[in-house]
Amino acid sequence: MKSLEELAAIRDRMKDKVVLREGNGQIRVVVGMATCGIAAGARPVLNAFVEGVSKENLSDKVTVSQTGCIGVCQFEPVVEVFEAGKEKVTYIKMTPEKAAEVIEKHLKGGNVITEYTIGNAIS
Amino acid sequence: MKELSLNILDIAQNSVKAKASCIEINLDETDSTLSISIKDDGCGMTSEQTANVTDPFFTTRTTRNVGLGVPLLKLAAEQTGGELNISSSVSPENHGTVIEAVFNKNHIDFTPLGDIVSTVTLLIQGAPDTEWKFTHRTGEGVVSLDTAELREVLGDVPLDSYEVVRWMEDYLREGYSDINYNLKQSE
Structure with missing residues (x-):
């Protein structure tokens, strides 16, 4: 059974890491989580990023966050x-599998991955 | 929406946007009914906004003139013979909003609850500074998670650190398996 003691152990392990992490996160992955995104399947996509970034030990440079409607509902799930120092990349019609590939x-x-970007879909 | 847990994920984001400091998600289940209530202490809505929020063409969104979150939840409830109620107020200050939807589980058009564990953990991951109180009462027992209790143990460690997110997910899944609540049955 998961216990609060286990949580205390996580705290002790994390203490040093927290200090390291602040001011970092040069890459920000933002998943659109408004009604349109959620209905199109954004939840498993977000899950895949949260899990994948941690599994690949990218937490120090990548932060995963959520946002509202990005404005291109027909292309949801959308991930920015x-x-x-670089131009924003917008991935569209994402799936957990594509998320793993992006990671x-x-x-x-x-x-x-130009193939999955919005520019590619429109042109 | 294929699962009610997706509606919950959607609607609870409104509470986050209303700058709520505490958001309560309560699920009460009997053999025949499911009641979902989401309560926040955010900025609340004016009576005009509250009256219009179930109208799909009323939204605070600026990207386009359609807001489907609340209308979709209302539809999901009403198509089972249930109902949706909202009460909200901007005064006294931060009175907050309560939205409650009641469903008849045995109705053929009942949408399954689905992966509520993902919904709860992702809500907390997305707004780790908000206090979340999740309680699911079923005939078999109760599954609950209160971020205030976790914070007491965690101290400065943020709730959105992956290990904590993972712990919450496992904790909830174990909670459901302890009361023999089949999360899959509703998929």
Whole structure:
């Protein structure tokens, strides 16, 4: 059974990390979580990013957050990637599988997956 | 929406946007009914806003003139013969909003609750500074999570750190399995 003691152990492990993390997070992954996004399947996509970023030990440089309607509801689930000094990347019609790919190739490897971006879908 | 837990994820975001410091999600289940209530101490709505919030063409959104969150929940409740009630006020200050939806579980058009554990953990992950109180009362027992209690143990460690998110998810899933509540049955 999960207990509060276990939570205390997490706290003790995290203490040092918390200090490290502040001021970091050069990459911000933002998932649209308004009615449109949620109805289109944003919840498993967000879950995949939260889980994947931690599994790949990217928590120090990547933060995953949620936002409201981005304004292109027909392309939901929409995920935006903000990186200091670079142009914003907007991924559309995301799935947990595509999320795993974005983590691997883009967040880890630094290569935007153009195929999934909004520019590619429109042109 | 394929699951009521997705409606809950959607509606509770409104409370976050209303800058609530405490949000309570209560699910009360009997053999035949499910009642979902979301209560916040956020900025509240004027009586005009409260009256119009179930209208799909009324929204505070600026990206377009359609707001489907509350109308979809209302539809999901009413199509089972249930109902949706909202009370809200802007005065006295931060009176907050209560939204309650009642469903007849045995109605053929009842939408299953679905993955409520993901909903609760992602809500907390998205607004880790808000106090969340989740309580699900079923015939078999109660599953609950109160972030104030977690914070007491965690101190400065934020609720959105992955290990904590993971702990909350496992904690809730174990809670449901302890009372033999089949989360899958409603998928």
